[in-house]
Amino acid sequence: MLDGALLSIDGLSVAYDGSIALNGVSLQIRKGELICVVGANGAGKTSLIRSISGIVRSSSGVVKMNGANITGLPSWEICERGIAQVAEGRQIFGSLSVEENLLLGGSLKRAKAHQLETLEFVYQLFDRLRERRRQLAGTLSGGEQQMLAIGRAIMSKPEIVMFDEPSIGLSPALTDVMFGVVESLHKQGITVLLVEQNVAKSLALSDRGYVLENGSIVLHGSSHELLNNSEIQRAYLGM
Amino acid sequence: MLSLWLNVLASGILLGLVYGLVALGLTIIFGVMRVVNFAHGEMVVFGVYIGYWAVRLCNVPIIVAAAIAAVLMFFFGYLLEASIVKRFVNRPHHYQFIVFIGLSLLFSGVLLVAFGPDPRPTASELSFSTVSLGFVTLDLARLQAAITAGLLIALLGVYLRFSSFGRALRAAADNRLGGLVVGLNIPRVYAVTFGIGAACAGVAGALISPLFDAQPYLAVDFTLLAFVTVIVGGLGSFSGALLGGLVIGVAEAIAALMFTPSLKTALPYALLIIILIFRPRGFFGAKEI
Ligand SMILES: Nc1ncnc2c1ncn2[C@@H]1O[C@H](COP(=O)(O)OP(=O)(O)O)[C@@H](O)[C@H]1O
Ligand SMILES: [Mg+2]
Numbered sequence: 001m002l003d004g005a006l007l008s009i010d011g012l013s014v015a016y017d018g019s020i021a022l023n024g025v026s027l028q029i030r031k032g033e034l035i036c037v038v039g040a041n042g043a044g045k046t047s048l049i050r051s052i053s054g055i056v057r058s059s060s061g062v063v064k065m066n067g068a069n070i071t072g073l074p075s076w077e078i079c080e081r082g083i084a085q086v087a088e089g090r091q092i093f094g095s096l097s098v099e100e101n102l103l104l105g106g107s108l109k110r111a112k113a114h115q116l117e118t119l120e121f122v123y124q125l126f127d128r129l130r131e132r133r134r135q136l137a138g139t140l141s142g143g144e145q146q147m148l149a150i151g152r153a154i155m156s157k158p159e160i161v162m163f164d165e166p167s168i169g170l171s172p173a174l175t176d177v178m179f180g181v182v183e184s185l186h187k188q189g190i191t192v193l194l195v196e197q198n199v200a201k202s203l204a205l206s207d208r209g210y211v212l213e214n215g216s217i218v219l220h221g222s223s224h225e226l227l228n229n230s231e232i233q234r235a236y237l238g239m
Numbered sequence: 240m241l242s243l244w245l246n247v248l249a250s251g252i253l254l255g256l257v258y259g260l261v262a263l264g265l266t267i268i269f270g271v272m273r274v275v276n277f278a279h280g281e282m283v284v285f286g287v288y289i290g291y292w293a294v295r296l297c298n299v300p301i302i303v304a305a306a307i308a309a310v311l312m313f314f315f316g317y318l319l320e321a322s323i324v325k326r327f328v329n330r331p332h333h334y335q336f337i338v339f340i341g342l343s344l345l346f347s348g349v350l351l352v353a354f355g356p357d358p359r360p361t362a363s364e365l366s367f368s369t370v371s372l373g374f375v376t377l378d379l380a381r382l383q384a385a386i387t388a389g390l391l392i393a394l395l396g397v398y399l400r401f402s403s404f405g406r407a408l409r410a411a412a413d414n415r416l417g418g419l420v421v422g423l424n425i426p427r428v429y430a431v432t433f434g435i436g437a438a439c440a441g442v443a444g445a446l447i448s449p450l451f452d453a454q455p456y457l458a459v460d461f462t463l464l465a466f467v468t469v470i471v472g473g474l475g476s477f478s479g480a481l482l483g484g485l486v487i488g489v490a491e492a493i494a495a496l497m498f499t500p501s502l503k504t505a506l507p508y509a510l511l512i513i514i515l516i517f518r519p520r521g522f523f524g525a526k527e528i
Contacts (some may be wrong), residue, residue, distance in 0.1 A: 053419075053420075055416070055419045055420070074424075075419045075420075075422065076419075076422040076423060076424045076425075078422075079421070079422025080422065085420055087416070087417070087420045091414055091416050091417035091420050092414070092417060093409070093410045093413040093414050093417055094413060094414070095409070095413045096406070096409055096410060096413060100406055100409075100410075103403075103406065104406060104407065104410050104421050104423070105421050107403060107406075107407070107421070107422075107423075108421075108422050152421060156421070156422065
């Protein structure tokens with residue numbers, strides 16, 4: 001256990017119709033850290049994020065935010081605690097305008113009072129979104145939609161942002177841009193939980209990493225250690 | 240002859256606006272929650288009875304009766320969603336089908352027990368007054384119902400487009416998971432949506448109470464009518480519901496004039512089949528609330 005963890009997860013399990021997707025996962029994130037959870041397709045990464053955020057019910061385990069037990073709270077109350085996510089598949093509102101998408105991200109009680117300032121901050125971060133703010137979100141390119149999903153998460157003034165495979169479906173060049181955005185958000189003081197299949201790039205970016213296989217954490221340590229771990233090099237880095 | 244046609248057209252358009260309001264209720268519920276409210280016609284009939292009793296007992300104007308129906312039916316819809324419908328929103332369609340058919344039978348049964356099978360006319364002075372505008376003579380009850388329905392449709396459109404609840408409703412309709420991701424209280428959005436849908440049906444019912452006798456059996460007709468209207472316009476489309484209402488209203492009126500009044504109800508269905516052959520998803524067939 002880490003002392004003073006911002007988000008602490010203990011023994012979290014998720015099952016869909018009896019089949020286990022997440023099996024007793026424990027991890028902690030301190031304020032200001034950037035950690036990654038890496039794993040192959042089907043390892044349970046999305047189940048982990050959705051159970052933390054209350055979108056999927058966990059079958060056992062405890063999630064604490066700032067020391068308070070938030071296990072089993074409905075998703076909108078968990079959002080109010082400052083936990084935002086950039087979801088798998090982006091999950092933007094394609095038939096709403098770019099700006100409406102952002103305003104929806106900023107409609108939580110914790111964020112509403114500063115909605116316009118935060119909107120300006122997001123537009124400064126992503127100039128493209130400002131240019132296209134009246135456009136329907138569904139007409140944006142894949143990379144722009146990912147920016148919108150990130151901007152929408154920022155709109156909620158989160159303490160921690162969980163990214164679920166932000167690089168998926170993007171070109172190598174855009175992938176680098178995306179990791180750059182994650183890094184710069186982290187530098188601005190946002191705590192980041194990055195979930196990825198892109199093991200090399202995620203470990204290069206993060207302070208610590210966890211390796212998820214078949215719903216369980218099989219390895220964790222500093223990213224430096226993990227990058228030099230021979231099993232990881234063989235299984236995930238193709239060395 | 241021309242003036243006869245104009246009159247028929249006008250009265251079809253007027254009733255069509257009210258049909259549009261009924262269909263809007265159905266389409267909003269479907270667009271947001273992806274459930275089909277087979278008890279929609281019963282909700283219209285609740286509105287007709289509210290109109291009947293409000294005029295009968297308190298002798299209030301129909302507009303006031305419509306406002307009473309809006310409030311009562313909103314809460315009715317809200318509570319129905321929050322107690323029963325929400326348990327079936329994520330179940331397979333055939334489960335939902337059974338639940339709504341069951342509710343529809345239950346509501347009809349309740350009306351039958353409470354008020355009996357006999358038609359009750361809401362005869363107010365309004366029912367017999369007309370206004371003349373050059374070629375066309377409009378009956379006042381119809382005109383008032385149409386203007387009120389048209390205003391309400393416009394108001395609802397503006398509300399959904401510009402209010403923050405409207406934004407949340409459209410977001411929930413677009414992407415439920417996305418709604419959960421940004422922290423929308425989806426169960427509350429659903430309950431309010433169902434309330435709005437029920438209120439549309441109830442208000443429409445109250446508005447037409449001077450034109451249709453209150454009777455439990457009306458419900459089936461209205462459910463079917465709402466379906467045809469919504470399908471003609473495109474399931475889940477706001478503008479489609481309005482357009483569908485106008486098309487059906489005019490089609491009914493023309494059928495009654497050209498053929499026989501007994502064909503009045505058949506023609507819209509014939510129209511439905513023809514439209515679906517050429518435009519399988521209706522005029523606007525998409526989810527754009
Ligand atoms: N809604 C669901 N219903 C049933 N099984 C699911 C569902 N979502 C995910 N799973 C299963 O749970 C396991 C973990 O999935 P997921 O958390 O999506 O993994 P990842 O995000 O790492 O690819 C997989 O075996 C997947 O098939
Ligand atoms: Mg996933």
